[in-house]
Amino acid sequence: MIIRCLNCGTKNRMPENRLNAxxxxxxxxxxxVVESGLHTPVEVxxxxxxxxxLTSNRSVLVDCWxxxxxxxxxxxxxxEELAAKYGGGIKIAKLNVDENxxxxxxxxxxxxxxxxxxxKGRLVNTLVGLLSKEEIERHLLSVMETS
Structure with missing residues (x-):
């Protein structure tokens, strides 16, 4: 990830896992300055x-859509709301099943x-269907606690 310094304009290369440091x-x-809207779902x-x-240092939820x-x-x-709320602890990814x-x-x-x-690169749970945000959050928290 590249972050431009607001003071001198230099482009700084920063690993994603160090953004909260x-x-x-x-x-x-x-x-x-790391933008607050940084944590959004990533396309895979x-x-x-x-x-x-599979090699992420965080837990990952992959939305197959x-x-x-x-x-x-x-x-x-x-x-998107959950990615903003838990972006430092879990990655949310989107996989278009038609294209992949x-x-x-x-x-x-x-x-x-x-x-x-x-x-830790292992599939630990599969959720099928349209679930409420609270139900998804409950599953996210259980994965975050065990990782």
Whole structure:
């Protein structure tokens, strides 16, 4: 991730796992301002799934969805809110199953929306259907506590 210093304008490369560690500019030493809207769901594909999900140092919820799916679109706002709330502790990813059939097939995604919960690169729970934000949050918290 690249963060531009508001003091001197230098572009600083920062690993995502250090964003909450009050990073400083490498050139002038000024504190780097990390935007509050930083924690949003990240798009994953068949080719990025390994790096974004399986080797992540955080727990990951993968939303398996498709653009034509009404319940998937309803779920999107809940996941955006949860990503903003728990972004430092859990990553929320979105996998378009129409464009990424290999990963969907590998994890036996037959219905959408399906949410896959990973901890330390292992699938620990599968949630199928349109769930309330509170129900999803309950599952997120249980995964965060065990990781």
């Amino acid at each position: 009050h990073p400083l500019c490498g050139r002038c030493g000024a504190p780097l 594909t068949d080719s990025t799934f390994l790096g974004e999900v 498709a653009p034509w799916c009404g319940p998937c679109r309803s779920l999107a706002s809940h996941l 059939p290999l990963t969907a097939q590998q994890y036996n995604v037959r219905n959408i929306p399906t949410m896959l919960l990973f901890s």
